[in-house]
Amino acid sequence: MDTYPNERLGITQEDIKARFNDGFKKTRYEELEKDVLDTTNNLLLLVAKKDGHVVGYCRGLKSQDHNDSVELYVSAEYRDRGIGNALWQKRFTWFDQNKYTILEVAEYNANAIRFHEQHGFIQDQSLKQPTYENWNILPNGKKIPVVIMVRKKECI
Numbered sequence: 001m002d003t004y005p006n007e008r009l010g011i012t013q014e015d016i017k018a019r020f021n022d023g024f025k026k027t028r029y030e031e032l033e034k035d036v037l038d039t040t041n042n043l044l045l046l047v048a049k050k051d052g053h054v055v056g057y058c059r060g061l062k063s064q065d066h067n068d069s070v071e072l073y074v075s076a077e078y079r080d081r082g083i084g085n086a087l088w089q090k091r092f093t094w095f096d097q098n099k100y101t102i103l104e105v106a107e108y109n110a111n112a113i114r115f116h117e118q119h120g121f122i123q124d125q126s127l128k129q130p131t132y133e134n135w136n137i138l139p140n141g142k143k144i145p146v147v148i149m150v151r152k153k154e155c156i
């Protein structure tokens, strides 16, 4: 909830709540369940726990020609302790090492952009990936602007 509201673009907390609550929750749970039950080894869901509570998670997807870094979130009070790096590293070793990796990030999420740059990603607007689940389209029609970042396989 701290990541996506943006005053300049008029994206409010209410917009974000409307997007990520209600109808979204059901499909969300179905999706996560799919990841957990997946037997193809093409979907990954990793969680980081502290004292039995989930404090971070990430998802990954192996596509035909590339890897998708689908999500990476750490609870605000647990950031800057290496959890994001640990999740990233674990997911990265699971990815196909001979393929490139892409992700989408809100263009104003400077922290996440920097985090991924430190992990070898560069911004690349020439890659036209279909927006993952249209996650950035809000119920009132506003759109979270995104940038696509890529980590080429030769970074490995």
Ligand SMILES: CC(C)(COP(=O)(O)OP(=O)(O)OC[C@H]1O[C@@H](n2cnc3c(N)ncnc32)[C@H](O)[C@@H]1OP(=O)(O)O)[C@@H](O)C(=O)NCCC(=O)NCCS
Binding pocket: 003, 071, 072, 073, 074, 075, 078, 079, 080, 081, 082, 083, 084, 085, 086, 103, 104, 105, 106, 109, 111, 112, 115, 118
């Ligand atoms: C981006 C995000 C996942 C990073 O997670 P994180 O757990 O804070 O990341 P880390 O702690 O591993 O690394 C962050 C900083 O902590 C430092 N750090 C790493 N290990 C550390 C440790 N053991 N102790 C203290 N600091 C540490 C890192 O060097 C890094 O510092 P730097 O950015 O100055 O280099 C997190 O900020 C987040 O959830 N943001 C909101 C959601 C989001 O934007 N997700 C990405 C969408 S694409």
